[in-house]
Amino acid sequence: MPRALPYPVRLLFAAIPALCAWLLWAGQTTAATPWAAVINPSRGPAQVIGTPANGCVGGADTLPESGPGYVSVRRARHRFYGHPELLRLLEQLGQTAARRHFGLVMIGDLSQPRGGQMPSSHHSHQNGLDADIWFTLAPTPEAARRLMDDQRDPPSMVLPVSLASSNAWGEPQRFLLESVARNPAVDRIFVNPGIKRAVCNEVTGDRTWLRKLRPWWGHDSHFHVRIRCPAGSPKCEPQAALPAGDGCGPELAWWFKPEATGKTRKKDEPRPDVIAPAACMAVLSDR
Numbered sequence: 302m303p304r305a306l307p308y309p310v311r312l313l314f315a316a317i318p319a320l321c322a323w324l325l326w327a328g329q330t331t332a333a334t335p336w337a338a339v340i341n342p343s344r345g346p347a348q349v350i351g352t353p354a355n356g357c358v359g360g361a362d363t364l365p366e367s368g369p370g371y372v373s374v375r376r377a378r379h380r381f382y383g384h385p386e387l388l389r390l391l392e393q394l395g396q397t398a399a400r401r402h403f404g405l406v407m408i409g410d411l412s413q414p415r416g417g418q419m420p421s422s423h424h425s426h427q428n429g430l431d432a433d434i435w436f437t438l439a440p441t442p443e444a445a446r447r448l449m450d451d452q453r454d455p456p457s458m459v460l461p462v463s464l465a466s467s468n469a470w471g472e473p474q475r476f477l478l479e480s481v482a483r484n485p486a487v488d489r490i491f492v493n494p495g496i497k498r499a500v501c502n503e504v505t506g507d508r509t510w511l512r513k514l515r516p517w518w519g520h521d522s523h524f525h526v527r528i529r530c531p532a533g534s535p536k537c538e539p540q541a542a543l544p545a546g547d548g549c550g551p552e553l554a555w556w557f558k559p560e561a562t563g564k565t566r567k568k569d570e571p572r573p574d575v576i577a578p579a580a581c582m583a584v585l586s587d588r
């Protein structure tokens with residue numbers, strides 16, 4: 302029978318799995334995306350490059366921590382940068398909500414200082430055109446901070462399984478969606494199919510804005526707004542045109558069939574195989 306190993310050696314062996322896990326994690330978080338390491342926007346005029354799922358933004362603007370009618374939340378994630386047109390839209394939304402006394406609009410992730418891939422949460426949000434807006438409005442900035450304090454999201458607007466709208470869904474939430482969708486700068490908005498269905502059932506009269514509401518997995522406690530390629534960004538690649546109509550018919554019905562409800566969405570993780578547009582290298586390497 303071999304003699305027992307000395308205590309320090311046994312300790313070293315015991316630590317090997319933890320050490321390997323740490324090295325793997327450290328390697329992934331630093332090598333997966335250099336964009337997350339950049340702390341400030343690049344210099345020069347605002348430039349949107351590529352697509353929301355593979356691109357970047359130069360000369361981005363910084364969304365202030367708060368302004369009339371809005372508060373920017375989860376600032377520690379350092380994702381409050383975007384094209385000036387996106388910031389204008391968010392600021393206008395805050396002002397409109399303030400006039401209606403609905404509370405403060407809580408604005409979540411935009412892009413990193415220069416856009417690009419994120420280490421977690423999103424595949425898109427890369428070129429300064431995307432923003433997440435929480436459906437829940439906050440009475441005060443302190444309440445917003447409390448609501449978003451931990452990693453739990455504010456209440457869902459839809460019930461699990463049935464995807465019927467929950468008690469949290471109401472006039473302020475529909476108002477947020479309609480205000481954003483009616484803005485000509487907006488290209489599309491991603492919402493949970495349950496929310497799209499609720500709006501399809503509720504809206505009478507002019508329904509043209511419903512076309513911009515695109516059903517997607519998740520997006521039940523926040524919605525995701527994407528603006529069009531702004532003027533002065535020739536390297537911005539526009540999205541495919543939206544299908545005609547309000548999208549309340551068969552296209553929406555598919556989302557409630559077992560083939561859709563049974564599907565689980567792929568996790569949003571960095572994709573090292575995706576090569577960013579060449580023009581993004583100049584944005585990334587700017588001092």
Ligand SMILES: [Zn+2]
Pocket residue numbers: 423426431432433524525526
């Ligand atoms: Zn989003």
